[in-house]
Amino acid sequence: MSDNKTGDKETKQKRTLKTHIELLFNPGDLFLIQQRQREILSLLHREGYFPLTSKRILEIGCASGGVLREFLSYGATPYLLHGAELEPCRIANAKAVTPHLPLISADGRSLPYPDSCFDMVMQFTVFSSILNEDIKRAIADEMRRVLRPGGLILWYDFWLNPINPEARGISLAEIRRLFPGCRISFRRLSLAAPLARRLAPYSWLACYLLDRLRIFNTHYLAVIRPE
DSSP states (O other): OOHHHHHHHHHHHHHHHHHHHHHHTSHHHHHHHHHHHHHHHHHHHHTTOOSOTTOOEEEETOTTSHHHHHHHHTTOOGGGEEEEESOHHHHHHHHHHOTTSOEEEOOTTSOSSOTTOEEEEEEESOGGGOOOHHHHHHHHHHHHHHEEEEEEEEEEEESSOOSOTTOOOOOHHHHHHHSTTEEEEEEEEEEOHHHHHHHTTTOHHHHHHHHHHOTTEEEEEEEEEEO
16 A cells, blocks of 8 residues: 555544544533433343344444444444445545444445345434435335344434434434334434533533433434334
């Protein structure tokens, strides 16, 4: 590998890590990250998905691999932890930070995996960024296709319109339309980011109490199991 290519790879890796570190040093973002992680770990335990060591896992729209790195810390086995991302620059960043994971650049509507090959398929804020209904339906169908019988889909996404005008929240009714005939359990999660960022520097307890009320929470954390 040339010096230029090595330098570019190191730059991408530093940029990805810097973005994640900046979030961790912001009290509001740190609260949101840790709260989501606690809920996911509790959910996986309830669903019988602990330990993760033998689970074959796929994340659709893995971006720069932040969620995959979290699952590594939960005990997932690297060669069983897969990521698919449409944007080549994002998957390049993910590979720069975690070159030992099986990551691919692929369209979620046509995944290069055989049927029924994953124990868990997950998506984090992917569907809210897709405005075309046919594309969302096609990706949902692919997620079900590659999921083994008895497996689960882990869903974390906005349920109301986020501030970003290029995104749209996904209601529970829409989730049910995307995954007909599935058993879905869910809860509202993640205190609205502007509230968390304003309150966390002064009172972690205030953030926690508002989060427990659920009325200011912006996401659904859901488990989807095909019947």
